Amino acid sequence: MGICAGRVVVVTGAGRGIGREHALEFARQGARVVVNDLGTGPGGEGRSGDTALDVAGEIQELGGQAVASSDDVSDWDGAARLVKTAVSAYGRLDVLVNNAGFVRDRMLVSMTEQEWDDVVRVHLKGHFLPLRHAAAYWRERSKAGDRVTGRVINTSSGAGLLGSVGQGNYAAAKAGIAALTQVAAAELARYGVTVNAIAPAARTRMTEQVFAATMARPESGFDLMHPANVAPLVVWLGSEESAHVTGRVFEVEGGTIALATGWRHGPKVDRGARWDPAEVGEAVTGLLATAPPPEPVYGT
Structure with missing residues (x-):
């Protein structure tokens, strides 16, 4: 039994x-899990259904219940099938954890249209579509x-909250996810649904170079960057307690x-009438003098 x-x-x-650790911890806490993964490389290349099957198998070996899904969450029909898989396998859906993504880092002056579209598609659209189909399912249940x-x-990500040099596509998508979270929370509350987001820092295929200096375990034996550190918060947010x-x-x-307060x-300053462009500079300077400075962008 678990929470x-x-x-x-x-x-x-x-x-x-991180997603694997979420799935394993949910299973440890008594949940039945649909393990979704396309089995792609860190840049979204390739595809293999074995990746999801392997984690589902791990959960089953632990005595838990899990099924695998290799549906594409950035595809309308694929996201719909994902929700249907949960309902068909276990009769219901209670929790959706949107985690899928990859990076194609590039400075803005060198980024291609395809690199922009691919990252925004898998992160932002890949969050919206499962959320859209899950929300429709919960609305139907609520109305019944x-x-x-x-x-x-x-x-989301620290890149989405503060920006990150060389990750304009990723940062924009993750900022969109934070905003989508706020909108969804307001819209779905009437159906008994909560919506929150995390901005995790952990060592994964996407970040192993960034956190290379923190790979060594401290004397306490606590690995600060292990992806399993993220799962407890996510599992609690998925419980009825939250x-x-x-x-x-x-x-x-x-x-x-x-x-994160966002x-x-x-x-503010109110002139009580339309501003003359020549007067705007002084007003903005005064506002900046009274406001806290922004957090620095990662990489600056």
């Missing part, structure tokens, strides 16, 4: 790294009078959980 006992969970991008305790956990938390973005790294209304 997600009996719940049915879909985890996208669950074949490796069923008690819904739906949970969505999206995956019903009071929605529309939030959490940064998680090692043993640290932080609440954009807020700042200082």
